[in-house]
Amino acid sequence: MSDMPKADELFKSIDYTPPLTGWMETPVNFSPGNWCYPAKPEKIEYIESKLPGLWGKAREWSPGDADWKLPPNWRETVVNGFRERLEKFRTLKLFMDICVRCGACADKCHFFIGSGDPKNMPVLRAELMRSVYRGEFTLAGKILSQLTGSRVMEEDVLKEWFIYFYQCTQCRRCSLYCPYGIDTAEMTMMARELMHLVGLNTNWIMEPVTNCNITGNHLGIQPHAFKDIVDFMVDDIEEITGRRVKAPLNEHGHEILFITPSGDVFADPGIYTFMGYLMLFDYLDLDYTMSTYASEGGNFGSFTNNEVMKKLNAKMYHEANRLGCKWILGGECGHMWRVVHQYMDTMNGDTQGPQMTTPKSPVTGTVFDTAAATKMLHIVEFTADLIKHGKLKLDPTRNDHLRVTFHDSCNPARGMGLLEEPRYVIKAVCNNFFEMPEGTTREQTFCCAGGSGLNTEEILEIRLRGGLPRGNALRHVQDRHGVNTMACICAIDRATLIPLADYWAPGVQITGTHELVANALVFEEGEKRTMDLRQEPLPGFEDEDDDWTPPNTEEA
Amino acid sequence: MNALYSLLFVFLLVLIPLFGVDAAHMKTFFGVCIPITAFIIFLLGFIYKVVNWGRSAVPFRIPTTGGQFKSFDPVLFKQNKYDCPQTGAQTFVRMVLEVFAFRSLFRNTAASLHETKDGPVVAYKSSKWLWVFAITFHYSFFIVALRHLRLFLEPVPFFVNGLEFVDGLLQIGAPTMYLADIGLVAGVLLLLGRRLVNPKINYISYVSDYFPLFLILAIALSGIYMRYFAMVDVIAIKELTMGLVTFNYHIPETIDVSFFVHVFLVSVLMVYFPFSKLMHLPGVFLSPTRNLPNDTRTKHHVNPWNDPNIKAHSYADYEKQFGPFMAEAGLPLDNPENAGAEEKA
Numbered sequence: 001m002s003d004m005p006k007a008d009e010l011f012k013s014i015d016y017t018p019p020l021t022g023w024m025e026t027p028v029n030f031s032p033g034n035w036c037y038p039a040k041p042e043k044i045e046y047i048e049s050k051l052p053g054l055w056g057k058a059r060e061w062s063p064g065d066a067d068w069k070l071p072p073n074w075r076e077t078v079v080n081g082f083r084e085r086l087e088k089f090r091t092l093k094l095f096m097d098i099c100v101r102c103g104a105c106a107d108k109c110h111f112f113i114g115s116g117d118p119k120n121m122p123v124l125r126a127e128l129m130r131s132v133y134r135g136e137f138t139l140a141g142k143i144l145s146q147l148t149g150s151r152v153m154e155e156d157v158l159k160e161w162f163i164y165f166y167q168c169t170q171c172r173r174c175s176l177y178c179p180y181g182i183d184t185a186e187m188t189m190m191a192r193e194l195m196h197l198v199g200l201n202t203n204w205i206m207e208p209v210t211n212c213n214i215t216g217n218h219l220g221i222q223p224h225a226f227k228d229i230v231d232f233m234v235d236d237i238e239e240i241t242g243r244r245v246k247a248p249l250n251e252h253g254h255e256i257l258f259i260t261p262s263g264d265v266f267a268d269p270g271i272y273t274f275m276g277y278l279m280l281f282d283y284l285d286l287d288y289t290m291s292t293y294a295s296e297g298g299n300f301g302s303f304t305n306n307e308v309m310k311k312l313n314a315k316m317y318h319e320a321n322r323l324g325c326k327w328i329l330g331g332e333c334g335h336m337w338r339v340v341h342q343y344m345d346t347m348n349g350d351t352q353g354p355q356m357t358t359p360k361s362p363v364t365g366t367v368f369d370t371a372a373a374t375k376m377l378h379i380v381e382f383t384a385d386l387i388k389h390g391k392l393k394l395d396p397t398r399n400d401h402l403r404v405t406f407h408d409s410c411n412p413a414r415g416m417g418l419l420e421e422p423r424y425v426i427k428a429v430c431n432n433f434f435e436m437p438e439g440t441t442r443e444q445t446f447c448c449a450g451g452s453g454l455n456t457e458e459i460l461e462i463r464l465r466g467g468l469p470r471g472n473a474l475r476h477v478q479d480r481h482g483v484n485t486m487a488c489i490c491a492i493d494r495a496t497l498i499p500l501a502d503y504w505a506p507g508v509q510i511t512g513t514h515e516l517v518a519n520a521l522v523f524e525e526g527e528k529r530t531m532d533l534r535q536e537p538l539p540g541f542e543d544e545d546d547d548w549t550p551p552n553t554e555e556a
Numbered sequence: 557m558n559a560l561y562s563l564l565f566v567f568l569l570v571l572i573p574l575f576g577v578d579a580a581h582m583k584t585f586f587g588v589c590i591p592i593t594a595f596i597i598f599l600l601g602f603i604y605k606v607v608n609w610g611r612s613a614v615p616f617r618i619p620t621t622g623g624q625f626k627s628f629d630p631v632l633f634k635q636n637k638y639d640c641p642q643t644g645a646q647t648f649v650r651m652v653l654e655v656f657a658f659r660s661l662f663r664n665t666a667a668s669l670h671e672t673k674d675g676p677v678v679a680y681k682s683s684k685w686l687w688v689f690a691i692t693f694h695y696s697f698f699i700v701a702l703r704h705l706r707l708f709l710e711p712v713p714f715f716v717n718g719l720e721f722v723d724g725l726l727q728i729g730a731p732t733m734y735l736a737d738i739g740l741v742a743g744v745l746l747l748l749g750r751r752l753v754n755p756k757i758n759y760i761s762y763v764s765d766y767f768p769l770f771l772i773l774a775i776a777l778s779g780i781y782m783r784y785f786a787m788v789d790v791i792a793i794k795e796l797t798m799g800l801v802t803f804n805y806h807i808p809e810t811i812d813v814s815f816f817v818h819v820f821l822v823s824v825l826m827v828y829f830p831f832s833k834l835m836h837l838p839g840v841f842l843s844p845t846r847n848l849p850n851d852t853r854t855k856h857h858v859n860p861w862n863d864p865n866i867k868a869h870s871y872a873d874y875e876k877q878f879g880p881f882m883a884e885a886g887l888p889l890d891n892p893e894n895a896g897a898e899e900k901a
């Protein structure tokens with residue numbers, strides 16, 4: 001962080017003029033800061049023992065070295081893997097053939113907008129793969145080579161893949177604008193699968209993968225520690241509300257299994273969102289349980305390969321069946337919801353037990369046919385339904401010191417279409433809501449630049465560059481409307497938007513949507529709340545003997 | 557440089573029939589053999605490619621959603637039916653809009669950086685130029701191609717006559733100037749110009765991006781030359797083209813050499829088509845991010861190559877590993893024996 005340029009300097013350094021050399025001749029920057037650390041060998045050895053044949057040889061290596069210690073047959077492995085995936089995925093085959101390089105996607109990627117590096121234009125990122133496809137698999141490419149932008153698989157090419165396919169957060173913003181719907185996320189996923197085959201990986205993905213498999217969550221929190229953390233939060237809630245809420249774990253015989261990304265159990269401000277869930281469920285006296293075994297909604301397999309994605313996802317139904325739950329309620333998470341929505345039932349639907357039913361709110365009686373196949377409901381749908389039926393007593397004035405905007409997470413927005421429910425919930429619990437500028441929200445939302453396994457410190461500058469579009473839009477509503485809080489429905493957002501906001505829009509705090517809900521939730525008649533979930537005094541609700549001055553009230 | 561190569565290449569292609577027909581008197585070769593062979597290559601190549609795509613699975617439904625999905629409460633949260641379709645019919649409309657109106661491209665924006673007194677600003681404004689260029693080009697090309705049906709069908713279908721009438725409505729000059737002819741040339745020039753002038757687009761352009769543009773430009777110009785300047789004998793040409801369709805080959809003597817140039821260039825385009833990016837024509841219909849309904853949470857779909865052997869790390873193993881800690885923490889155990897301390901993590 002110390003050698004990070006100031007925001008203004010970084011902005012001035014962005015130049016959209018392409019280099020004088022052609023993209024194939026332009027060298028790639030392998031200096032530290034441009035890549036995430038490779039996985040520790042023991043992580044690869046572990047996952048190799050569970051899903052053999054997908055990982056290459058576990059080893060110590062560094063992208064900064066000239067020798068990446070690739071296996072001797074790496075070229076055949078990658079080319080054959082490529083061929084195999086062309087057969088398995090029409091998307092890949094089609095997207096290799098039909099791009100016309102119109103450039104509509106070029107300035108849609110947050111990494112390009114913030115860096116000016118042409119290889120971050122989605123069209124060119126895909127060309128890194130497409131050039132190999134043409135050179136290895138098409139006749140025209142083999143004959144005409146350079147004229148059609150073809151090349152064969154070489155070590156430099158693979159190294160370039162490693163840099164740029166780990167500078168893509170699979171946010172799919174480019175896909176929205178592409179006249180053929182070409183989805184770079186799909187190609188990034190394939191490129192990563194191929195790189196895994198020869199042992200090119202990152203620790204920030206593989207360590208969570210192994211943790212999720214062993215302990216159930218990406219942080220490797222063991223069951224007893226998980227319970228301790230939840231107990232701490234229950235204590236904090238008691239301190240704030242005077243009420244001791246239930247927090248059932250691993251209990252058989254409840255109707256609902258609640259699963260949220262484990263980021264919510266771990267750090268600020270996710271834990272406040274988690275406390276929000278607990279308070280809401282207790283308020284409703286909901287018949288639910290959580291699980292230490294299936295304690296991760298976020299699926300790090302989707303950053304790795306299809307096999308791991310399936311294996312990790314399978315836990316959810318496995319646990320619902322074991323505990324006898326009828327349906328699953330899912331917390332606020334980004335890519336978890338893309339996996340749940342677009343992959344889960346197709347991959348693992350046949351493992352649902354006979355006890356599982358279409359989600360039905362026990363409070364309002366609403367049957368959620370929209371989730372009939374997956375049996376899994378998004379918590380903002382659940383809460384929006386409660387609010388609509390007037391089942392929650394809310395005091396939005398408790399959030400009056402907050403001037404809130406909403407950040408659509410990429411995956412629920414562009415891989416699901418969940419746009420209005422969170423806004424509805426936020427508007428019910430906050431009186432001051434402001435949208436960021438058009439073109440930066442809803443389906444056109446900009447990524448936090450830390451998704452798909454990039455939420456790690458060693459590539460912070462790239463993340464902050466990629467964070468420019470989101471940060472700048474946030475800065476706009478901060479300047480114009482005094483916005484001091486950005487709500488989201490994604491655990492990665494809650495982690496990555498904090499440094500992003502500190503850098504591009506200092507003074508804006510990040511919150512989960514259910515933290516706001518719980519702050520406004522009135523437990524019983526005459527309940528007096530003087531603190532918010534962060535145990536900071538609530539402006540306007542202070543104790544008389546409290547001489548504390550609320551922040552953010554000087555201007556605004 | 558890539559553009560120059562392409563231009564040069566198209567010049568060479570023009571020279572081949574010029575030389576071949578005039579100097580070598582190979583009218584049958586250029587008037588019959590080449591176009592028939594090219595058409596067969598086009599057809600087989602096109603079918604092969606589409607079938608080849610079709611052979612690959614679409615294991616997952618991954619539509620890119622561009623609006624609100626169908627919610628549990630469709631009144632409170634109104635579904636954006638055509639950007640986030642849930643049924644076959646809605647998806648069909650999405651595809652029609654995509655194919656006929658280039659809807660995704662219509663959404664295009666341009667991002668720009670500005671330094672203002674309030675600090676740095678990233679601005680986005682609607683940018684429809686590419687959409688305008690593309691629509692002009694594609695519709696003109698489509699109309700021109702349809703008009704050519706007149707040469708291959710007898711009697712001429714009513715819609716071809718109707719199209720000609722509308723297309724020639726402005727009645728400029730004689731013979732009537734067709735709007736689509738102007739549109740086609742303008743469209744190609746605009747797309748070409750954009751590729752040459754915009755540094756970002758220029759940077760990503762190969763020979764294979766310029767070549768089809770120059771080729772189509774040459775085809776359009778040769779067609780226009782035939783019609784408006786050489787005033788070719790259309791009756792004779794129809795004799796030839798009908799001969800091709802009915803496999804009854806006949807080369808009238810009165811056909812101008814410009815016709816052979818035109819036909820040769822079209823033949824090159826047909827041969828080039830299936831092996832190039834021009835396959836975006838059938839491809840757009842097959843794109844899984846657009847042509848699938850967003851119904852994966854509602855309906856069960858099957859992944860054809862799902863591996864049933866991939867199973868979750870089982871709870872039983874988990875409890876075996878962490879049992880003692882779980883027992884100590886008061887978490888319920890399925891198997892009380894796991895509370896024993898013999899196995900530590």
